[in-house]
Amino acid sequence: MPPINKKALSETDIITKFIMPAIKDAGWDDMYQIRQEVKLRDGKVVVRGMAAARMKVKSADIVLYHKVSMPLAVVEAKANKYEVGKGIQQGLDYAKLLDVPFIFASNGDGFIFHDKTNPSQLETEISLTEFPSPQELWAKFCAYKGYTAQQLPIITQDYYDDGSGKAPRYYQIQAINKTLEAVSKGQNRVLLVMATGTGKTYTAFQIIWRLWKAKAKKRILFLADRNVLIDQTRINDFQPFGQAMTKIKGRHVDPAYEIHLALYQALTGPEESQKAYKQVDPDFFDLIIIDECHRGSAADDSAWREILEYFSAATQIGLTATPKETEEVSNTDYFGDPAYMYSLKEGIEDGFLAPYKVVRVDIDLDLQGWRPTKGQVDKKGNLIDDRIYNQKDFDRTMVIDERTQLVAETITNYLKRTGEMDKTIVFCNDIDHADRMRRALINCNPEQYAKNEKYVMKITGDDELGKAQLDNFINPKRAYPVIATTSELMSTGVDAKTCKLVVLDQTIQSMTKFKQIIGRGTRIDDKYNKLWFTILDFKKATELFADEAFDGVPEKVIVSKPEEINDPESDFDEKMQGQEDEEQTDSTSDATDFPEAGFDDGNALPDGEMGGDWQDEEKIHKYHVKGVKVLKVAERVQYYDTDGKLVTESFKDYTRKTLNKQFATLDAFVRKWNEAERKQSIIDEMADEGIIWDALEQEVGKDLDPFDMICHVVFDQPALTRKERANNVKKRNYFTQYSEQAQSVLNSLLEKYADAGVSELENLQTIKVYPFTEIGSFKEILKNGFGGRQQYDQAITELEAAIYNSFPEKSA
Template sequence: MLQGPPERDTCRDVILPALAKVGWADELIRPEYPVTAMRVVSGSGVERELGAGRVDYVLEVVSGLPVAVVEAKRAYRSAADGVQQAVRYAEQLDVPIAYASNGKEIIERDLLAGTERVVDSFMTPAEAWSRYASAHGLDKDGAELLQQPFNRIKRTASGDVIEPRWYQTVAVHRVLSAIARGERRILLLMATGTGKTFTAMQLVQKLRAHARIVNPGRNHRVLYLADRDALVEQPRRKDFTVAFGADPLWRVAGGANRSREIYFATYQALAGGDDEGKLFRDYPSDFFDVVIVDECHRGSAAENSSWRQILEHFDSAVQVGLTATPKQGDTVDTFRYFGEPVFTYSLRQGIEDGFLAPYRVRRVLLSPDTEGWEPDPGQLDRFGREIPEGRYSTRDFERVVRLLMRTDLVASFLSRILRRDPTARMIIFCVDQQHADDMRRAMVNANPTLVAADPEWVVRIVGAEGEKVRLLEAFSDPERTSPVVATTSRLLSTGVDIEDLKYVVLFRPVGSAVEFKQIIGRGTRLYPDKGKASFEIVDFVGATSHFADPDFDGFPSWVVDNTEDDDPGAEDEDTGGDPTDPSPSTVADPAPPFTVTDPVGEDEVSPPDGAGHQRPEKLTVDDGHFFVVAEAVQVPDTSTGKLVLTEYGEYVAGRVRQLASGPHALADRWARQPSRQEVLAELKAADIDLSDLSPTGEDGVDPLDVLMQVAWNVPARTRAERVRRAREAHHVDMEARSETARAVLNALLDRYAVHGVDEITSPEVVRLPPISDLGSPRDIVSTLGGGVTLGSVINEVQEWIYSDKSVS
């Protein structure tokens, strides 16, 4: 048998002294450096940690600036066993030096030189820093820039400092290295929910600290630019104000103020007015040192955009573009303007590392979307207009014709989902403002009790809503309990952080892959304070076919665009879906003689008629018999390196087969409460909800039978059938017991048949009838005899219920 001290002893007794010997102070050695999130999931009282990816030691030249990694192995293991892992960590953390050591041997891999050798000692801090500076092309000034400290003022609710995650650290230093090399336009790609604005704040922190050293007599000025109020207000309030205080910050609105250091502005505020009166011209062209463009794929990415004037005016500043979804097209090309990204962190990486919430997709097929809808000959709409004959499909609904009963059907379906947790936040993306209002009203009528208790349980948040600012602020605040459900069109599709969002509902086609990714990103943030570790996408229109795009989780490569003069705004207009959409809900186009029109825009309303009333643009149908045709749940399979959806049943079956070698082995684990709780915790960690697997109309089926049926196709039996089999198999044993013992056993079996196993393992079971009718717990135990306890009887009943005979 192999012997030797544990790895932690090797670290403490050999590696740490060897590092100290060459000058690495304790504060420069980061043990157990996390490269995946540490999450604790709880399943019926059992807690386990997820995300154990940690580097044994990260060596920093200053706090927060890694330059080398050390992977330790036990003394009896070869140091070579840790080399590949050390190299992987070094690549991940963007450092040039990787070490592997078992305490007796040190192997050094120099990623910059491409060499590997056995060495007698570790590099000194000065040597490691020199290799890092060479790898990143840093001169003395650039080295000084990167060595500035991170901001450590922002804290969690418990008071802990919020440290930059590994990928945020790499992102900041990649951008700073590019600036130090003289690059003026820099692109940073980070998936929605990975903390782009926190990263931007830390970038500004280092730039300001360095500016005070090299130019102490001048303020270092930053412009944070976006195209929506929420995109500048949330970073200003949540990150920058916390980190720097309110004094150096200024929200641009109205006249120019040249006395501050960090400015927040929308394009609209800076570009309003005629050409001579545009506000941005009141600031000298060299006023800002850095311009940070959030969601840079929008607005200024277009060459002929009027907003591009702002970036051209401040051309002398370093311009940093932030986005999760860059665009490339005939007139919009994020890469052409900002260049290739200096760092990319994708949705798949974020989910695998545990920093983003995993998701599943509930695809729901409605009868009008599956079969199409045809009006009766001569049928009139609500306003007396004849409805043109033809078959109408998904892309026509709420654009050409309003099917209010279809909206009511969706409201009923969503209300059923929310019955599990009426406080779970949900966004419903609708075709336009009118559709969003119809959806809001349908949700009100489907949930009168909830709305009576909270009049703003469901609200509409759209551009024309007078209360949109107040409602959006309340909806995006996880500490508030209302509103719970928001209907919208496009206003909430990008740039709005709703950390506790549990459901993203797609009730309109999404033709743009960029917009689709932005919409999905609304749900990717984790919020453990409310138990949010995942979210669900409910798709009624086939929009999730975008997941099948092989580039969904990647980013466009550099391509040469054609020069056709297309509509520069076309990519932002939803034309009703991709005509190549492989979704099973696609049906034939409606026949002439009508024309499909674009929906009313987010901030537009229908023009009034001659009497001053709003003229209804769409055909409005109040009646109709619609129903749910089919429903399927899918989850992403990242094993292929892509976010490809797989059927939920297949996913669950694979996970269950990992927990046990067969149905008998699973039943054996299920029969004992501690091991059953372990199974439940592992299922919860894999985001498996047993309620989604229960056969329709069979509430009396044990979860074990559901899992065995999914994994091994074992016929599911009801709890009552399990009890009958248990009584038959143990009839002789029961007859040999005392009258009180038989009564206890029968009471436990009967209670299981009605309520399930959790009811008989609860400590309260002895205080509930019919067991409580037999006497006090002490009296009952005294009549059982032979040192038998109630606990042992309960364990015995579980063994009977889940014995091998119940599986055969």
Template structure:
């Protein structure tokens, strides 16, 4: 620290951020609770300005060498996108320069101006005006400060624009704050008067999306800091006197009835165009909206998306180029900024085996149903099966009853009609709550219009108790910030990875203060299981369970150990209803049961999903901590080491309560259960252990007075009933079943000493 101070790093505006925490620590669900892994923390950050870090310093104790800190310094520098890092033990300093690729031992730290000059030369940014624009401060009126990856995205984007790169792409997982990043980029450029032509004026920026909710939320929320500079282009009106414009493609595009409103602006009007959710719209070669981006081709254009490169969004990457920064769902979960999730794979009998009508079977309109074997992808598209819809609704209602009936839930259905039917079924299955909260279950689709937006707004409000369950089809797949959403339900097939990630994103936001630390994906169609198996998926679930449900919603649970996913077979071609008739067949009879509960875990390298039994997963975890039963016994006998084992298992998502339940051994001692699962040791109940102690160690009990033996007997009884979690002295003496006649702990000790 004295050497850093001597180099001027504690003088305003330069600063030293000491012991800076940069992540929150991954959340690991454990049974019905959770643990957080330790966050990552850097020793020192050297900042040229409050919003611009230049270097990281990793310091070791004086008895170690500076070289001992090199790898950690590199790890943090690369994570924080810094070009300089320093490893030190206080006396010696090793400088790591990412521009030159060298490690050099130096006597002193460079001054802030020296390091800043080296940075400018390294990135090729030499114009004084551009330098000041890069250093323009963020807007700090927001309650939250930027996270490390957001700062990287903001600074990289502004730096690229200042260097003349006019097509840019940011790929950031849903829930990681793309809108916040876009706002700070706009603020830096706007407040520093950057523009495409270099004139002395503020830039004109267009924020473009394909849904009103995607432009209204930022315009009225984060971007409110721009005040009267904001303007939304709508209703065919054009105003050219503002600087921060918002629009949806539909308001600008041309169609058979009108000339495109975008042509009311000169082609060189905008300096920057930001395209939110760019994978879905104007970047596609065959999109009718592409004409808007082509018309404003002179503007710098920034695309934002949550989905990495895939076949179904290749046009986006061809148009905008490779991302200048990527932050994945996997990384967000690992850092503890996004919620992990559990996946419940639920299979009805008809989804498992297909459904085929009986001979001359008629639908509710008296039409003959074509004789084919219908599969999951046909349900609610070609054939609507009321019994299946009822079974799904019943299972979901029971799931909420077992977990939390007020856990906010979004159900993605096949179409608006399907969303209406599931809504009706859920209302009838939760009539007790609907009587108290009439909007407990609501449908939110395009047909609801303003009423639906009202339901959605209340659903998003963390302070509002209802609506609790929203049923929808396509409307809520993107752009819906619902931070307390705890259940994402797939009642329709999701074929696109891009759409799947958007849907998953409805639940990834964290709200520690409201108990939202992870969420459930309840999958009735197999979409989640299939897409998790895709090698390009970048955010593995904490666990996947698979259930089979009956028509009444009852669950039978089975466990499998296969590690391969079967490709779904293609369903045969089906006959569409004649023109003019309802577009699908409706079958209201039959009975269907729920039939499957698999547990999918991440393998030791953290990348590939495998299907394992929970008990097998726990056993493997125990063997990684202790190679033998003897080693585990020795460590378990030491209270400190026992706590370390319990903590290590918790960080792997293993709770004794859940393990005993899964193994169907509710009365087992935790140590015996671990030894039995990991090393095939004999399994005893707690009562058997207690009885064995009484029989084999009679000499231990006989050396105490009758009163003391009574206390020991009652302590053993407490252990037999509740386990060693209750066996904490002296607290155990305060609660039943210790007899009140024995007295309080001080009285017990006094009598014990008096009796010798």
């Protein structure tokens, strides 16, 4: 048998014939310890115009595990034509995501071994027979991490596996393992910060499961402040706990169960008789998970904090997307610095979260303010205070019907362009505003309302019918309601996967609240084609995206007190905004006083906690006027950029910036194009980088071949249409070198190219259908027309060369 020519083998062949045998010979178990083609990211979604595309991501060739829960090493393979260490940098990238210290690169001749546990000699070359055994790497790993024998039973406990193939994502693995490391070391306060939509509850379930199965924690309490959070958790992620789990009801803690899910309100209240948690000893629970810990339990003086302090000996793990850091409230003071953080920016870059497009709408009254005429009265006959009313006043202390109507018309017109059945949440200043906005939207959409009266619903804490429709709104299978107007009820804890439009007509200055609201749109649902969402902003709220704190580590801030504000005009605004920021963000919001919205009957409201801004309406005097001329003065579109900031950028700009990284010059691009055996491979590569051809064609306004589109958009070249390129070939009498049958085939293929592009030339199926069936059968065309498949392929390559061999002259 002749020797194998390694240089001619593909990367897959190198893995199969050389790398995998070397790993298995070292003692690695193919069934439990070796995984191939491990996809760590989903691929970032790029949005421009009304189109979106996923960027293609590579998979780690091989990941080695101690157990399923413990990744140890990454092995990156390359074809033998490359140097042995070619894949090391790619492997380092995967290793960082998996938080593993061992990286191997190979071309089938041997391995480059990058060992972070040996800083004095990070990289060495080893032969195929010297690949380390599982026992060797595990011993090095434990020494590197400093694990003790007492920690290992917890750290090595397996994940829950239902056999469906669902496994934690790379960042969830890091969050789970770092938490278990901390707990195994005796750390009793742990904070996990994970962006909305990244699976905090699933992560919490796996943490609890492993600690429970390892018998490190025997009685566990999962705490939340909304029924919807408890019930979703119990029915979905926590379902495997089965009969060991209970939801605490009726202020009774049943010691027969091991996993307890509870509302704060079910465990405590202002009266001593309501403090159900005192039925059991302080050491009853040895693990407490606090969901959305930035809310009520974050404040030192919160009545809810007393539950955590009573069970102070228990390990307490806080979960939040938005850690709260102010002078009065601090998650990190209580829990310490986060054990792990996974941000919105990281989630979008990895393709696990939806990017956003921002449409900022400026209204003349908001920019210039509005002042009543002398002696002007409102609709109720009340004399209006003579001052300039600004954006913060509108729909809080000053209601102008025409402004509400303009916002409703803008929302309606946007949905008519994008999709009238796209799930939409409109955030209003208060319940009265949400009610008026619902009415305005109904009047703007009479045809949709006639089809179904639930097209627009007000979903707020005071509305029983609206609250009853919340589950239907968030259920992707239910078409109605389509538009929900709300104030606070839907700002957090609502898993609206298919929400495609988030409307901000609410004054928002709290970063915590802003992140929570934006989180309503960040979930991706491929099944329902929800890859991105739009934020329609009427109140400049999206200026918070420019704040360094938006996606960074929360810093403590100083909260100004009203008496410290010098400007008497702003005193009222400061008080109202302070109330909004503290009560709407840290309280249980307008669901609190309505058990059906998420709370148990009979649960008293904890001291210091308010029920949401519906109560404010009694305190705030509102003027209501009509007959004011209101105009939309500007509308601009901004997109999520690679650095997490908003940019006003066309798709042409994005394409130019993206492809200039690959092709520094026109010559470099043309050379790559001409050298490609099939042009479709380059088109696919560019699509993987987020180049959306439909969006580009719409913006450029020309029906161009991808080659000409890139030459024109990226390198500022004049463009030829496909028809012009096809005509140039015909003018040169190109086909005379071929037989009559081949000429007919190539001429028809050229027509196909002119109509549909180069993919028609390269698709062998094209010649199996009309008009080619008129020329001959598939086999006849290949054999009689060209002399065989190889000669046909060569003819296509030469035809493409003829198509792309000319450039139009630049005009002087």
